[in-house]
Amino acid sequence: MKQLPLISFFIGLFSILNLLLSSDALAQATVVSGTVRDAVTKETLPNVSVFFKDTKIGTQTDVNGNYNISSAEPQSGLSFNSVGYTIASKNIMPSATQQTDVLLVPSSNSLDEVIIVGGKRIKYRNKDNPAVELIRQVIAHKDENRIKSYQTVAYQQYEKMLFSVSNVSEKFKNKKMFRNYQFLFQEQDSTLIGGKNLLPIYIQESLSDKFLSKEPEKSKTVIVAQKQVQFDSRYIDNKGMKTYFDRMYQDIDIYKNNISVISNDFLSPIADGAPAFYKFFITDTLKNQKPQIIELSFTPRNTGDMLFEGKIYVTNDGKYAITGASFGVNKNINLNFVRALKIDLSFEPNAAGKYNLSKSKLLTDFGIGKTKGVGFTGERTVTFKKYQFDAPLPDTVFQGKSTSVLGDAGKKDDLFWKKNRLDTISASELKIYGNIDTLQNLPSFKRTMQIVTLLFAGYQNLGPYEIGPVNTFYSFNNVEGLRLRLGGRTTPELSKRYYFENYAAYGFKDEKWKFFLSATYSINNKSIYEFPQNYIRASFQRDTKIPGQELQFVQEDNFLLSFKRGVNDMLLYNDFYRLDYVKEYENHFSYTLGFKKWSQTPAGGLFYQNDANQFVNRLTTSELSLQLRYAPNEKFYQGKIYRVPITDRYPVFNFKYTAGLKGLLGGEYNYHNIMGSIDKRFYLSQLGYSDVTIEGGYIAGKVPFPLLDIHRANQTYAYQLNSYNLMNFLEFVSDHYASINIDHNFNGFFFNKIPLLKKLKLREVVSFKALYGGLRDENNPALTSSLYRLPDYEDGSKRTYALGNDPYMEGSVGVGNIFKLLRVDLVKRFNYLNHPEVSEWGIRARVKFDF
Structure with a gap:
């Protein structure tokens, strides 16, 4: 079955699950927002813990003292807790959306002396601001503190990625269809994400050896071991899913000017131009550590921009190194489908006194609505250990592709993983590998996947053959009138070596049949959509075409493209005989050799008329072509029979040469x-x-x-x-x-x-x-x-x-x-x-x- 891009798939999955949950969520959801302030100074208080009473559902106030908390169940009270303040409780209206502002009273041992200073609120300025001066020092010392300051670096990296359906209500969890599958659910315990239950649906792990060289600048990743949940390939391609998630959840390097998260570039809080976009505040000094650590809080000047908010910890020893960071995004950010985002970075000192990254954790919660309804939570944890700095690395280390996978990487047993994981993994997380097989056998889950796939991919799977795409079944134009089409293609369930595709169409105005037939042979015995491609294809097509219209990933007889402006009565009847050979290489260079015999007949308002005023009914050409393509570092969302490039910062080069040959199989020019x-x-x-x-x-x-x-x-x-x-x-x-x-x-x-x-x-x-x-x-x-x-x-x-x-x-x-x-x-x-x-x-x- 044709796989759909992941973002469309999950939006569709959210929509279907929201429909299943909507009656419960709308009837019982409790949503509370507000601001927490100091009862004496009336200043807003960041990092106050907010919980629904007698639950583990909680959140924290942001740097402006604002909070937002929700539960799919009715709740009657909130508690507010912060160091130095008396715990406060508030009664709330169950099953309602409401605002509750709170004043926290400083605890008694903190009230010996209170000084209240009147006057106007001081406007934030960069000038003469010690926090800004500090961040400028951090920026000035970036190059000497980042890992690339060493001549060579070698280390091990363990990565764990976990995805779950979130905000699942108790009522939905206890529905009849899940009665025998309670073991699939886990209790949601997060200070960032509301809701009660999680339904884990995906986990992947990898263990890699990493090598870096400064001069010349090189990098190499050797994947030693990897494993992931295997979904039913009729709906989701497992390799394509891994590629898409890797693109969304890239490595977090706070020392870069821009940090890529969920396909967007965010300005780092220590970017060269950060003081122009962020506000900085010194919020604490940890004097019991050597060197002393300064806690520096930051927030966007404009909360809708692609910026972070949170805290970084900086050494107060003249080196200004980052020792830790905890940050997320403001609730007002112009970011779609993201309910919450949290990044935690931990650094540890090495023998040279510099700090290198030891753990990175990125957690996001996605959903159609901001608080209500089912969501989708993703968590990526990366652990770095066994650093070696400035050790000689032979040139052979960097030979070949920048990323290579050992032949047995996907075959490591449980004992290997138990001995070699660089981080802990819970028993409940390990169960996900087996639990997903059970989940996929649930009739309700199968129905949901079928509905989502049909709506967003447009194909109906029949095992070795699939029918579609459905948006081409009906269309119309001025020449053909009403046009009906039906077709499909084979799937890997029939063969991984041979692929066939066909359709037939009929125009009720021109009363002509159109059809297409193709046969493809995979030379490398891989799917013809799997990188790297290597196949030969023969095809014949008799159909209409608008001169000069070329559509990418869209069929010309798509129903929505039937609606056109102006005079659009020009059409061609075409007969295409094609033979193509495609070869891709691991470095993303590819070439295509092709032969095409093309016979075209004008139709509608289009006429071919020579200089003798004679109408020409048919024009025939024979062509040989060579197409070259180079797309360095290109990645795909790659399905079993579907492949879409993921747009990135790397260029794509195309070159095509076509030679028309007169006299060959009727070619006229x-x-x-x-x-x-x-x-x-x-x-x-x-x-x-x-x-x-x-x-x-x-x-x-x-x-x-x-x-x-x-x-x-x-x-x-x-x-x-x-x-x-x-x-x-x-x-x-x-x-x-x-x-x-x-x-x-x-x-x-x-x-x-x-x-x-x-x-x-x-x-x-x-x-x-x-x-x-x-x-x-x-x-x-x-x-x-x-x-x-x-x-x-x-x-x-x-x-x-x-x-x-x-x-x-x-x-x-x-x-x-x-x-x-x-x-x-x-x-x-x-x-x-x-x-x-x-x-x-x-x-x-x-x-x-x-x-």
Whole structure:
């Protein structure tokens, strides 16, 4: 079955489970928020423990003294506890959402002397602020305190990742279907996450040897042992899940300027520019330690930005090293689906007196709602031991890939793990490996997985064959009218060596059948979707196509793309005979050798007319092609029969050469087509990120306009990232061109500072696209005979153009994260506005899930 990207899968799983739990949660949830202050000074109090009475459900106040606590069960009271203050109790309304502010009274032995100072509240300033001076010293000493200050480093790393369904109510837990499976549940005991019960569903462990070199800069990871829960591969690909979680839960290096967490870049509290974005406060000095440790609290200047809040601990010995850190995010942060996030870092001194990371723990709780309903909790703990500094490392250590896996890494027995784990693991956590097999056999769990997979992946599994995708079963256009389609493909349950795919479609207006058949042979006996690919594929397709429209990961007969603007009656009937060989290497370089025989027939308002005013019914070409692709450090969400690249900061290079061969199997033209592109995401810290694509192409040879570069246009109402959204189909053709596409997401940087918009957690997006190109005289029908005339509209007005001296340009400003899934852009076309049937402005929408 086609696997769906993990974020869509878990959003769907949340939705289904929320429906199951909604009657209980809505009827019984107790949600309380408020502020805790000192009863004497009226100052807000951070780190106060807040618990529902007689439960282990608790939280802590943030640096501003605010708290938020919830329970899926009715609760009647709260207790507040902080060192130096008398414990306070408050009665609350059960099964209600309410606000309760509290004043804590200092304990008697702390009330010997109270000094109350009146006057205006002092405005926070960086100037003459000892906390800011301290953090500047920490920043200045970063290079000498981080692990990369050594010439070589070797150490062992143990990683444990645990995921659970959270906030499960007692009533749901005791439902009839779970009556015999109570052992699956664990009691939730966290000061960050509300709720009563956890249902652990996933665990993975790994043990690695790590090696670093400063000059030259190299790194090597050797995975010695690894294990993980194995899900039913019909719904979830286990390797793809591990890759996706590894991307979301990357290593936490506080010494970096930016820390990547759940696919977002957060500014580190000790980044070079941190004082401009954070407020810092000295909150304690631990004098009973040597060296003395200063507790430094920090909070965002703007609570909606991608920033942390919490505490770091710094040595007061002139070295200003980090000895520990505990931080999370503000509840107002512009971050989707995250109910809570907590990071704890522990450092230990080595023989040289420097501090190196000994343990890192990242805990997150996800959910559709902020407090109510079922959630999803992820916890990653990494332990570092057996450090060796400046020891000679032979060059052979760094040979091969930067990450390698020992052949028997996945075969280690329980005794090995018991002896070699660098950290403890509870008995309940170990039970997860066996418990998941039981969970997957629950009829209710199977039904939930089937529903989620069908809704978000669009395929219905029938064992060795699956039917879909469902969003292509029905569509319509001006030429075919109502179009019905049915098809599917084989799964690895039939064969891991052979794969087949097919569909049949029928248009009720043109009364024509369309179909597709393909057969693929895996040369390396792996799934053809598994990295690295190595396969050969033969296929035949008879179907329609809009000239110049190329969609990524979306079928052209997708129902939602049936709705188009303007005149869109141009279509091609195509017969494609293809033979392709694909070879990928471990370093993410790949090449594709291909042969294609293409016969195309114009339809609708599209005509092929030569210079003798004769209509040409069919154009046939035969092509050989070579495509090269290099994507260093690329990762995929990789399913059994589905693979999607995970966008990261590394560039992707593409090069394609195509040769048209006249006389080969009916080919009518000789030509050479060269295309190259570079895609790169640039992370700009608090200013968000930019996706940039630079592309260019050149066609050598004399060819009619259907064989030129028909620039990607979009006449649908969906915003397409790689198309020109206000360009008409077949409006521009070129035999040489260069283009740039910039799409920038500010991640709410400006909206977060506007009070009314801040609560909506909207995000600003801007884009700019420019295309420069043209036609040489030999390919311009107005200047050269024996070429097809460029298409016209029915009224005789010109329809297709060559670009002039000015590039085609369009841009957009948009609002993203509407309801956490919708982006709407106002698009403006800057030039070539005198062409018929064009619009200067347009509104386009795009569905996108983001954290």
